[in-house]
Amino acid sequence: MAQIDNLPPLRDVIRQHGLNAKKTLGQNFLLDLNLTLKIAKTAGSLEGRTVVEVGPGPGGLTRAILAAGADKVIAIEKDQRCLPALQEIADAYPGKLDVIDADALTVDMTTLVSGPARIIANLPYNVATPLLINWLKTDPWPPWYESMTLMFQKEVAQRIVAEAGEKAYGRLGVLSQWRTDAFIAFDVPPSAFTPPPKVTSSIVHLVPKDAIVTADAEAVENLTAAAFGQRRKMLRQSLKSLEPEILAYLEDVGIEPTERAEQVPVPAFLALAQMLSRNG
Structure with missing residues (x-):
């Protein structure tokens, strides 16, 4: 040494x-x-x-x-x-x-x-x-x-x-x-x-990163905690506790409600977090 x-x-x-x-x-x-x-x-x-x-x-x-x-x-x-x-x-x-x-x-x-x-x-x-x-x-x-x-x-x-x-x-x-x-x-x-x-x-x-997608950090953390906390379930089910009308939000950002959390890329999660923050 x-x-x-x-x-x-x-x-x-x-x-x-x-x-x-x-x-x-x-x-x-x-x-x-x-x-x-x-x-x-x-x-x-x-x-x-x-x-x-x-x-x-x-x-x-x-x-x-x-x-x-x-x-x-x-x-x-x-x-x-x-x-x-x-x-x-x-x-x-x-x-x-x-x-x-x-x-x-x-x-x-x-x-x-x-x-x-x-x-x-x-x-x-x-x-x-x-x-x-x-x-x-x-x-x-x-x-x-x-x-x-x-x-x-x-x-x-x-x-x-x-x-x-x-x-x-x-x-x-x-x-x-x-x-x-x-x-x-x-x-x-x-x-x-x-x-x-x-x-x-x-x-x-x-x-x-110098430039990042603007999103509320708490919203991103809460969203991903809910999504991956029940990762075997489809997002329309695992995210219901966050937003009863989650189906509409998923469709608005281009995420299939039948997808599971591990299929969703980072930009899609950020877009969904932005929408939840605006409408929360």
């Missing part, structure tokens, strides 16, 4: 601070600094950039982001056991690391950055999807971040990039593809983590 800085190996850091990963916090620590550097570089050049990181744990990815040239890292960590280890990184990179002791789901991240930032994170599995949805629903758009480079369970990553007609296509794909261009950069095997999870993980890179 190549040395990327003068700090101790991560295994030593974890041992010194007693940082056993907690299942309740969705923690799985990455120890290979070559791999964390590869994740950091997937975000593109970090020279002079501000990076927001969620769930840094003992700081393996944090160190890689700083070693890759980031001007500032804002790391949000709710596990107070990790704070001393992160402070050691802050001491090694004076003025470049701010650690926020908080739950990322409750933090208004626009208050933490003064200009465009990038999000890079090995997200805790138990909050990965809610965090992504919150970032995708950011208003006004374009958002405060330039890009997101995030780790998910592989099946979640596949849902983010799946298109209509594919088995993994669902609510997350509609929201992601409405507002971003997303792709899976590479997979990460369980053996890369301590402790090893039971699933393969994937790094997903998402770049916000």
